[in-house]
Amino acid sequence: MAFRTGCLPQDPVQYRKHKMTAPTLRPGGRSARVQESIHSAVRQLLEEQDRASVTVPQIAARAGVTPSTIYRRWGDVSALLADVALARMQPDNEPANTGSLHGDVRAWAEQYLDEMSSEPGRNMLYDVQAALKPSYCATIIGGQLQTILDRYPDQPKPSVDRLINLIAAPTVFRILFAEAPLEVEQLHRLIEIALNQ
């Protein structure tokens, strides 16, 4: 049985560790290059066609790589899609700073709802579950929320867990399992509940 690592534990970072050169340059090793090329091929294909129709041989062709590389590294399409989804889930920047805890949480929640209820967002959520560590998803969300909480050290605030349970969970749940995503109004109501003492 092969070792399937996906990308997360061995991200480009490790290849970069001794170099202070321009970040636009390709990291280092061949596998890093190959992986980047495969991820990029997946991202491209997801823009062009239906998620259900992308195949391993297709990705391999686009990435200029042999299919067996993909099979050996990820095992199947869903693991690869999961890997890409998880990588994309990584937020590009810190949550907006509006000056108040309430405002920050609200801004974050609205953006999150918005991003995740789009077609690609929905697919990402779906794919992430096939990942080796879907729990990484909650970790990312938790990290973002913690960042917000840390901005207001001198005021009574809820735990990250509470925010996840009362805000992120309903948002995601309704996207995945309900007829329609949360209304913004309902989201606001949930935020009130989460923040009140």
Next chain:
Amino acid sequence: MAFRTGCLPQDPVQYRKHKMTAPTLRPGGRSARVQESIHSAVRQLLEEQDRASVTVPQIAARAGVTPSTIYRRWGDVSALLADVALARMQPDNEPANTGSLHGDVRAWAEQYLDEMSSEPGRNMLYDVQAALKPSYCATIIGGQLQTILDRYPDQPKPSVDRLINLIAAPTVFRILFAEAPLEVEQLHRLIEIALNQ
């Protein structure tokens, strides 16, 4: 392109509509029999082996059916698994009646958490998303909760939506995306929040 119906919209029920005969007998048509046989094969195989390793040809062999039947009807394994998962999600009996709203909700939530955090439960949740109508899942949960609420017409009670957002959503979210499922204590706290005014 073929028409993929899965089972839900055309359940055995329709074949039964003129018959008041014993419900233990097989419904009627061939396709009903075939479908039942396929569902049953899937259930068997899921007990015997890893979810990731069951294949269409394997299911077909077990069900005594030709693979193309499965491909034509469901399209691929995940759609079939989803269909089976959704069918299993249908609760066998009404939520327990403990005599109080609080008690009923608590009993339901505890059982739900318990069922869904098991390995097969987790898989079911995962598969359901690949279904034609994953939203059917929220419908089922909503129905159960509504049944409970209807038992107490004369007292102030939360909406089904509120219960779903505050109780079911965190339960499911943590199972799918977090390191560990909700602690029963946390669940109780969420129930308090959901039921208070």
Next chain:
DNA sequence: CCGCAAAAGCAAATAATTAGCTTTTGTGGA
């Protein structure tokens, strides 16, 4: 009881996946 359409079966063609072996490539030790 017959004819029609929907669904199932069959089998050949195509496509995806696996597996064994060879080649490339980056790393760490002389």
Next chain:
DNA sequence: TCCACAAAAGCTAATTATTTGCTTTTGCGG
């Protein structure tokens, strides 16, 4: 700096899954 080693990629030939066109079965309505 160069060399040997191991990890990862490439190649190719099986194997296995999926699609497709056509035939057969079967249940329903006339």
